[in-house]
Amino acid sequence: MNPSGNSRDSTSSAPFHMIDLIRKKRDGAALDAREIEFVVSGAASGAIPLEQLAAWLMAAWIRGLTLDETRALTMAMRDSGEKFSPARLGKTAVDKHSSGGVGDKTSFLVAPLAAACGVVVPMISGRALGHTGGTLDKLEAIPGYRTALSLAEFEAVIQKCGCSIVGQTPALVPADRALYALRDRTGTVENPGLICASILSKKLAAGLDALVLDVKTGSGAFLRSEKDCEFLAALMVATAGAAGTRTAALLTDMGQPLGRAAGNWIELVEAVELLRGTRPAEGPESNADLRELSLILAGWMIHLGSQADTPESGYERAETALMNGSALRIFLEMVDAQGGDARVFEDADAFHRPGATEIFEAWESGYIAEMDTTALGWAVQRTGAGREQAGEPVDPHAGILFHARRGAEVERGQPLATLYATSAARLEEPRALLRKAILISKSPPGAAVALVSRIFTRENAEKFLQDAVR
Amino acid sequence: MNPSGNSRDSTSSAPFHMIDLIRKKRDGAALDAREIEFVVSGAASGAIPLEQLAAWLMAAWIRGLTLDETRALTMAMRDSGEKFSPARLGKTAVDKHSSGGVGDKTSFLVAPLAAACGVVVPMISGRALGHTGGTLDKLEAIPGYRTALSLAEFEAVIQKCGCSIVGQTPALVPADRALYALRDRTGTVENPGLICASILSKKLAAGLDALVLDVKTGSGAFLRSEKDCEFLAALMVATAGAAGTRTAALLTDMGQPLGRAAGNWIELVEAVELLRGTRPAEGPESNADLRELSLILAGWMIHLGSQADTPESGYERAETALMNGSALRIFLEMVDAQGGDARVFEDADAFHRPGATEIFEAWESGYIAEMDTTALGWAVQRTGAGREQAGEPVDPHAGILFHARRGAEVERGQPLATLYATSAARLEEPRALLRKAILISKSPPGAAVALVSRIFTRENAEKFLQDAVR
Numbered sequence: 001m002n003p004s005g006n007s008r009d010s011t012s013s014a015p016f017h018m019i020d021l022i023r024k025k026r027d028g029a030a031l032d033a034r035e036i037e038f039v040v041s042g043a044a045s046g047a048i049p050l051e052q053l054a055a056w057l058m059a060a061w062i063r064g065l066t067l068d069e070t071r072a073l074t075m076a077m078r079d080s081g082e083k084f085s086p087a088r089l090g091k092t093a094v095d096k097h098s099s100g101g102v103g104d105k106t107s108f109l110v111a112p113l114a115a116a117c118g119v120v121v122p123m124i125s126g127r128a129l130g131h132t133g134g135t136l137d138k139l140e141a142i143p144g145y146r147t148a149l150s151l152a153e154f155e156a157v158i159q160k161c162g163c164s165i166v167g168q169t170p171a172l173v174p175a176d177r178a179l180y181a182l183r184d185r186t187g188t189v190e191n192p193g194l195i196c197a198s199i200l201s202k203k204l205a206a207g208l209d210a211l212v213l214d215v216k217t218g219s220g221a222f223l224r225s226e227k228d229c230e231f232l233a234a235l236m237v238a239t240a241g242a243a244g245t246r247t248a249a250l251l252t253d254m255g256q257p258l259g260r261a262a263g264n265w266i267e268l269v270e271a272v273e274l275l276r277g278t279r280p281a282e283g284p285e286s287n288a289d290l291r292e293l294s295l296i297l298a299g300w301m302i303h304l305g306s307q308a309d310t311p312e313s314g315y316e317r318a319e320t321a322l323m324n325g326s327a328l329r330i331f332l333e334m335v336d337a338q339g340g341d342a343r344v345f346e347d348a349d350a351f352h353r354p355g356a357t358e359i360f361e362a363w364e365s366g367y368i369a370e371m372d373t374t375a376l377g378w379a380v381q382r383t384g385a386g387r388e389q390a391g392e393p394v395d396p397h398a399g400i401l402f403h404a405r406r407g408a409e410v411e412r413g414q415p416l417a418t419l420y421a422t423s424a425a426r427l428e429e430p431r432a433l434l435r436k437a438i439l440i441s442k443s444p445p446g447a448a449v450a451l452v453s454r455i456f457t458r459e460n461a462e463k464f465l466q467d468a469v470r
Numbered sequence: 471m472n473p474s475g476n477s478r479d480s481t482s483s484a485p486f487h488m489i490d491l492i493r494k495k496r497d498g499a500a501l502d503a504r505e506i507e508f509v510v511s512g513a514a515s516g517a518i519p520l521e522q523l524a525a526w527l528m529a530a531w532i533r534g535l536t537l538d539e540t541r542a543l544t545m546a547m548r549d550s551g552e553k554f555s556p557a558r559l560g561k562t563a564v565d566k567h568s569s570g571g572v573g574d575k576t577s578f579l580v581a582p583l584a585a586a587c588g589v590v591v592p593m594i595s596g597r598a599l600g601h602t603g604g605t606l607d608k609l610e611a612i613p614g615y616r617t618a619l620s621l622a623e624f625e626a627v628i629q630k631c632g633c634s635i636v637g638q639t640p641a642l643v644p645a646d647r648a649l650y651a652l653r654d655r656t657g658t659v660e661n662p663g664l665i666c667a668s669i670l671s672k673k674l675a676a677g678l679d680a681l682v683l684d685v686k687t688g689s690g691a692f693l694r695s696e697k698d699c700e701f702l703a704a705l706m707v708a709t710a711g712a713a714g715t716r717t718a719a720l721l722t723d724m725g726q727p728l729g730r731a732a733g734n735w736i737e738l739v740e741a742v743e744l745l746r747g748t749r750p751a752e753g754p755e756s757n758a759d760l761r762e763l764s765l766i767l768a769g770w771m772i773h774l775g776s777q778a779d780t781p782e783s784g785y786e787r788a789e790t791a792l793m794n795g796s797a798l799r800i801f802l803e804m805v806d807a808q809g810g811d812a813r814v815f816e817d818a819d820a821f822h823r824p825g826a827t828e829i830f831e832a833w834e835s836g837y838i839a840e841m842d843t844t845a846l847g848w849a850v851q852r853t854g855a856g857r858e859q860a861g862e863p864v865d866p867h868a869g870i871l872f873h874a875r876r877g878a879e880v881e882r883g884q885p886l887a888t889l890y891a892t893s894a895a896r897l898e899e900p901r902a903l904l905r906k907a908i909l910i911s912k913s914p915p916g917a918a919v920a921l922v923s924r925i926f927t928r929e930n931a932e933k934f935l936q937d938a939v940r
Binding site: 019022023026049050051052053054055057058059061062063182185186187188 | 489492493496519520521522523524525527528529531532533652655656657658
């Protein structure tokens with residue numbers, strides 16, 4: 001309504017007026033790369049007021065972002081702050097990202113496995129979010145382990161060990177920091193383009209040559225519908241590929257916790273046991289899924305990092321590194337290089353001091369037919385392993401050890417899980433959540449769910465997106 | 471994702487969580503009255519952060535508000551602050567609202583006309599907005615005229631004169647004050663439900679028994695499409711009716727400025743000339759449309775205020791009050807009661823001291839085929855009659871006097887308008903806007919546009935909405 005448009009805008013010296021970009025997205029049009037860059041730099045610098053960003057995010061959530069917009073948003077966010085440059089390390093830089101899960105401790109396995117096979121792994125990880133655990137929270141269960149390294153320290157650890165797992169620095173991808181907090185408050189989290197840009201901008205700011213994405217499906221996944229998971233996976237593969245990073249995405253089952261342990265310290269212990277070359281547990285307590293998925297993901301990392309011709313031969317190299325102890329050695333070196341006391345793994349049980357412990361038993365006989373893994377994740381967080389408010393400390397000793405998997409036949413009174421809580425009072429909510437989350441039925445459930453249901457590489461991802469958009 | 475929902479919300483002691491109401495609207499569901507009241511009271515008190523309100527507004531803009539949501543929003547906003555109660559005046563309280571226009575000075579005519587015919591008119595008006603003028607800015611061209619009265623002073627003026635025209639007090643409809651400023655910055659202005667609630671909440675807070683709505687159509691209207699205008703008109707009539715105020719809406723032509731003058735002082739002068747009973751100008755400078763529309767609107771006010779059986783007999787009563795000078799007397803009494811120096815109308819030309827004056831001539835011969843009245847409105851504002859930024863002063867002497875109407879045959883060099891600007895520098899932009907806004911064609915334009923194209927009362931408004939929603 002205003003011919004010059006400048007009387008309503010707080011950023012009138014800029015090349016665009018935010019109000020115009022809000023209206024454009026509101027009316028369903030696509031922003032070009034320069035317009036997206038304006039929004040992102042205004043979000044990072046604080047030049048665009050939160051209420052204008054919130055309106056734009058809601059318009060983007062409802063109208064959707066095109067593939068070009070998603071790519072532009074990802075790249076602008078990646079470039080919004082300082083970046084890590086692994087080129088000086090003289091090796092191919094590869095990372096893995098999981099879309100969040102319950103009991104997902106594959107990072108502790110794949111980082112040293114891939115590093116043992118000739119790539120470097122500069123892994124920038126996150127904290128517990130919602131019902132899912134956080135890699136940094138788990139690592140901080142190790143006394144002294146520092147997750148807040150400078151980029152120079154990060155580089156030195158990678159130089160020495162081949163991998164490092166740290167937290168995001170404030171200067172890295174400041175646009176995501178600003179936008180993520182705002183999305184959380186404004187109901188604009190669950191959108192494929194916004195999720196893609198948030199995840200990839202952080203990963204790509206680490207200067208990766210290749211990236212393996214583990215997109216969770218099933219009852220514990222952030223996106224519940226298989227179709228949404230496929231779209232997000234294909235979108236991330238195509239977007240990262242267009243940004244110059246060889247990328248594959250695996251859709252993997254999160255219909256039950258991965259492995260046996262979900263919490264902080266107990267997850268590290270499970271990972272280190274497998275890194276010792278110990279055969280996985282069998283029967284209803286099997287954690288073969290964790291070993292298998294870690295080797296598959298590491299195989300893809302090694303393959304995309306040009307250290308194996310196929311993901312299958314990458315898997316074989318990873319399995320060798322697991323069995324010969326070289327990956328374990330790298331992991332313990334990394335813990336030591338980041339200030340952690342690796343001796344705690346020597347007597348893991350002695351170190352484990354939960355405030356309260358309780359066995360959760362089957363309330364009737366039958367088969368474990370279903371697990372609402374999101375509810376199980378909340379149960380884990382409410383033992384004290386997660387936080388109610390951002391910034392709160394987590395209890396390293398809290399968590400849940402599961403003793404029965406989907407499909408297992410159980411007797412009434414048989415232990416289904418061991419709960420480790422900060423205090424006896426914090427056993428109550430997890431107990432109630434478990435009771436609702438686990439379905440025991442009289443007849444055995446149908447066929448087992450595949451661990452990996454679909455794989456996207458750049459070629460089939462781009463075709464999938466063309467078909468999906470049509 | 472959070473089972474209790476309270477870790478992400480700033481208002482966790484409240485009956486609802488704003489994040490849930492944002493998601494609900496985002497996903498296209500309708501909020502119930504209690505949920506709407508929560509949003510409105512949080513907007514008025516500041517308890518809900520601006521970015522959450524902005525996200526909710528954008529979701530409401532895109533998904534739309536249902537009729538029930540619109541009614542709940544209107545009533546909650548009406549009740550968000552203090553209210554005026556005209557019941558003590560012992561007369562029916564009636565008001566008129568126009569959806570904004572160029573040269574629309576009907577308020578100065580209809581308020582005293584209706585008051586002269588036995589109703590009271592507690593008129594709470596606004597300021598220049600975008601390309602449209604503001605009733606308060608125009609009245610403040612009168613030396614001493616106070617638009618900021620307390621509710622007690624407002625009541626006293628109405629008691630004495632039968633009408634009063636004032637500005638909104640800070641305590642009246644604080645929710646609209648907060649939401650309107652936010653909508654302006656977040657691209658969420660042009661939505662029928664939000665517009666309806668904003669307009670009606672302010673009007674209904676004045677405790678009206680009846681209300682006449684003048685919804686502008688054509689090139690100068692805020693809503694350009696005839697269909698959108700009809701929908702908004704019907705929506706306002708049904709919503710105000712449901713709130714207990716007898717309401718009618720007239721769709722009227724804003725395809726050219728109303729009357730001859732557009733600005734501040736010069737509009738008052740044109741209104742007072744007609745209140746003197748002077749016959750309207752004829753030919754290309756005719757302002758018969760202004761006289762006619764004012765009498766029609768006043769006729770409806772008198773009718774809905776139970777002082778005439780039909781709008782037509784109300785028109786006749788209003789015309790009598792115009793011709794016998796009783797409306798003029800009321801207007802001048804009101805000016806005096808609000809501190810204004812009514813003597814300035816005795817020699818209007820002597821009082822008029824624009825910084826620069828220029829005649830704008832026809833650049834070729836032909837017929838005035840079209841007028842882009844929105845552009846003409848911007849030209850008026852840019853002479854100095856309007857503001858670039860909220861809070862700036864306006865020039866009471868600036869404006870444009872139009873000498874030719876749509877359909878007029880004009881000779882090259884014939885004056886089309888007289889520009890009155892704050893300074894010679896402020897003639898340039900209006901001149902360029904006029905040159906683009908007026909279309910001179912070789913052949914005469916088609917049939918004249920009706921001054922009033924459609925009328926809604928509660929019955930046909932509700933039927934219209936049922937058909938529109940279907």
